Amino acid sequence: MADVNAIAASVESLKQHFEQHNYICSDQIATAVYLAFHLNKPILIEGPPGVGKTELAKTTAEMFALPMIRLQCYEGLDEAKAIYEWKYGKQLLYTQVLKEALDEVLDGAKGFTQSVKRLHEFGDIFFSEEFLEPRPLMKALQEDDGCVLLIDEIDKSDHEFESMLLEILSDFQISIPEIGTIKANKEPPMVFLTSNNTREISDALKRRCLHLYIPFPDIDLEQRIIHARVPEVPEELRRQMVEFIHELRGLDLKKVPAISETIDWARTLLLLHTESLEPKLVKDTLNVILKFQEDIENVEAELTSITNKIRK
Amino acid sequence: MERELTNFIRALRMADVRVSTAETLDAMNTLELVGYRDREFLKHSLSLVLPKTADEKETFDRCFDEFFTFEELSGERDSTEADTQGEAGEDADGEGGEGSGGQRPPGEPASGRKKKSKAKKPNNLYEEEPEEDLGPGEMSEASGALSQLLMSNSKVDLTVAMAKAGEAIGVRDIKIFTQKGLYTRRIMDEMGLADLNQEISTLREAPSVPSRRLGQELKRRRDWLREQVRDYVERQFLLNADVSGRKLREELLRKVKLSNVEHRNFRLIQEMVFKMAKKLTTMHSRRKKVFKKGALNVPRTLRHNMSYDGAIFDLHWKSVKIDRPKVFAICDVSGSVATYARFMLMFLYSLDEVMPKVRSFAFSSDLAEVTDLFNRNKIEDAIAKVLRDYAGGSTDYGQAFKDFRKLCMDDVDNRTTIIILGDARNNYGEANAEILKEMYDRSKRVIWLNPESRVSWNTGDSEMRKYGAYSHQVDECNSLMHLERVVGNLLKQTT
Incomplete structure (x- = not known):
């Protein structure tokens, strides 16, 4: 297991380790992980889609050699799917099997009150941890050596679910009515929440988290990211590609291309053995980076001027 | 700290x-x-903890830069300045001897000397005595608290001391910019200026060269400190007084008539509209979840009833969301009402997160749908385009209603809310109130917003009485406050 504390000793070392895992990050991002590690606070990551929000959590897990538990949020997600559920089948089965044993227990008991009293002596066997089916959130708390918990796209979930998260985020514990409070084992999990900002996250949740906003990277950083992810792309092409993408982000598009699209594009161009950006080629591969027909049409109109500008 | x-x-x-x-x-x-x-590390760290939206982060960056600036007291700057001073001293020496105390030749007239020194160093206006050239070399130790601080080269400690002094004299109470000088002086006093001055003058009279050298250096650093304090006060002024001034201005702007808003305040108003829209959005996004009980949700019911030995008595229903109602906004964009229309549309479209589907129409004489413009352009651009294309021309409500009937009367149903913004001044034309009646009958609500004050309704060519009869609600609406209330009510009813 990697020495977690050594890696997280400073922001610089975090940056280097991220880089070793092919995740090029800014100071801001490394600082966020540093603080989250030392203050034991969840990070709420916001930013446009495709800038590496989920990737950050994955890479962190990889870097610290911790298991990653992921909870994908969606509308209608409730505690039965996120925290725990009783194993109803098992409960039913056991009651059937144990019917006879129950008879023995109740043997000789006179009257209703006495029977119930005897049953009470056995406690709440059917509502113990044996019959509990842990879901991602609880699993994360039960990991012995800590883990990385990724709660993805929290903005897709309902308000009620958000409020439910508050307990686990601030105290790393969950209250289950039948059993009591379950606390995190020695190491609390590192929690990452991501949001695409389709709706406002409540203040209560935000207050409990560090808030990291990942914007689109600048030209230099994006080139390094491409270099790390698709190292085979020749340098000149890489420069042209990234500049082209940055030009596109300046345009008025329905969905501007993100880093993930740049990476896809780089792979595409590599496959086509491209040396430099030709207008025709760009036109043919535009559908890799733009996801709306309207956007593609808009960009095609200005294609020549952009490519000329880039090739200088 | x-x-x-x-x-x-x-x-x-x-x-x-x-x-x-x-x-x-x-x-x-x-x-x-x-x-x-x-500093950078601290900034990054705090920006993770304090601001919680992208917008707030921008504000944070600005505030941080303003709040925690402190000009470098670097060795480099020191040495260059010392050089120029040294040179000045040398020149003066060559021209006839310049220096303090006994080094001055007795015959030299005092006035000429002064003139010369002033010509050499026009910046040091308050400097009364010229500097003597002591050359580089060792300096004696500073003795006073402030002088030690100055000589220690630690800008952080100095900042802390400065902030402490500022705190002690209540620099945050600064309200108008003419107070800057006063507060600068007070902070300097609080930091121990009197002692420092005393020390400097003693040092400068001192017989030993290192002491005099220290005196010079201290004096230079004192002047530098004064500038720092002035900047600090300036920042405090910007951070505290300016913002509360802005608060005051916003408060006023909320109540002022929209047509009276000066052009230079447009940006601010726009920001306020977005802010208000955001407030309403957060208030109402919670209420959006209106569920209707519908069909039985079999899997859920089974799962929940397993714990009751499979006896199904706790039923669960599929919840169905009521689909979103529609809002039609019809805006008069002729000269007199255009400003109101601008902010109204801005408001409606800033609310797109919680607002049901908005279709908007603009008219002065002929009416046309402008929804598409808003879908394709940014709000500000769309509004500018609407005003450019449809304003002008004399107002004709009758014609506008006719156009509306032709265009989309069929789309009006009992889930539709129609908002009409206009002064109902029809230039004595045909009112066509029966079309409004038809709209009134078919829709859920017709809300008429009139930017004129109630007193002037029904005077002259205003048809407010006729139109008012066929509206569910008639409101005066000419300030941001009105607008906020109307839209807030609208959200309550439509969502």
Whole structure:
């Protein structure tokens, strides 16, 4: 297991380790992980889609050699799917099997009150941890050596679910009515929440988290990211590609291309053995980076001027 | 430093970044962890803890830069300045001897000497005595508290001392910019200016060269400090007074008639509209979830009833969301009402997160649908285009209603809310109120917003009485406050 504390000793070392895992990050991002590690606070990551929000959590897990538990949020997600559920089948089965044993227990008991009293002596066997089916959130708390918990796209979930998260985020514990409070084992999990900002996250949740906003990277950083992810792309092409993408982000598009699209594009161009950006080629591969027909049409109109500008 | 942090948070709050007490505590913990020696690191760290939206982060960056600036007291700058001073001294010596105390030749007339020194150093206006050239070399130790601080080259400690002094004299109470000089002076006094001056003058009279050298250096650093303090006061003024001034201005703008808003305030109003829209959005996004009980949700019911031995008595229903109602906004964009229409449309479209589907129409004489413009352009551009294309021409409500009937009367149903913004001044034309009646009958609500004050309704060519009869609700609406109330009510009813 990697020495977690050594890696997280400073922001610089975090940056280097991220880089070793092919995740090029800014100071801001490394600082966020540093603080989250030392203050034991969840990070709420916001930013446009495709800038590496989920990737950050994955890479962190990889870097610290911790298991990653992921909870994908969606509308209608409730505690039965996120925290725990009783194993109803098992409960039913056991009651059937144990019917006879129950008879023995109740043997000789006179009257209703006495029977119930005897049953009470056995406690709440059917509502113990044996019959509990842990879901991602609880699993994360039960990991012995800590883990990385990724709660993805929290903005897709309902308000009620958000409020439910508050307990686990601030105290790393969950209250289950039948059993009591379950606390995190020695190491609390590192929690990452991501949001695409389709709706406002409540203040209560935000207050409990560090808030990291990942914007689109600048030209230099994006080139390094491409270099790390698709190292085979020749340098000149890489420069042209990234500049082209940055030009596109300046345009008025329905969905501007993100880093993930740049990476896809780089792979595409590599496959086509491209040396430099030709207008025709760009036109043919535009559908890799733009996801709306309207956007593609808009960009095609200005294609020549952009490519000329880039090739200088 | 903790004090400084709370002050910084206060400044953030002034600048509309919401910082809770819990977050303040987090910031303290963060500060403990990262320390404050590395400015960038501190900035990054605090920007993770305090601001919680992308917008707030921008505000935070600005506030941080303003709040924690301190000009470098670097060795480089020191040496270059010392050089120029040294040169000046040398020149003067060559021209006839210049220096303080006994080094001056007795025959030299005092006035000429003064003139010369002033010509050489026009910047040092308050300098009464010229500097003697002592050359580089060792200096004696400073003795006073402030002088030691100055000589220690630690800008952090100096900042802390300055902030402490500022705190002691209540620099945050500064309200108008003419007070800057006063507060600068007070802070300097608080930091121990009197002692420092005393020390400098003693040192300069001192017989030993290192002491005099120290005196010179201290004097230079004192002047530098004065500038720093002035900047500090200036920042405090910007952070505290300016923001509260802005608050005041916003408060006023909320109540002022929209047609009277000066052009230079448009941007501010726009920001306010977005802010108000955001407030309404957060208020109403919670209420959006209206569920209707529908069909039985079999899997859910089974799962929940397993614990009751499979006896199904706790039923669960599929919840169905009521689909979104529609809002039609019809805006008069002729000259007199155009400004109101601008803000009304801005408001409606800023609310797209919670607002049901909005279709908008603009008219002065002929009516046309402009929804598409808003879908394709940014709000501001769309409004500018609407005003450019449809304003002008004399108002004709009758024609506009006719056009509306032709265009989309069929789309009006009992889930539709129609908002009409206009002064109902029809230039004595045909009112066509029966079309409005038809709209009234078919729709859920017709809301008429009139930017004129109630007194002037029904005077002259205003048809407000006729139109008012066929509206569910008639409101005066000419300030942001009115607008906020109307849209707030609208959201309550439509969502």
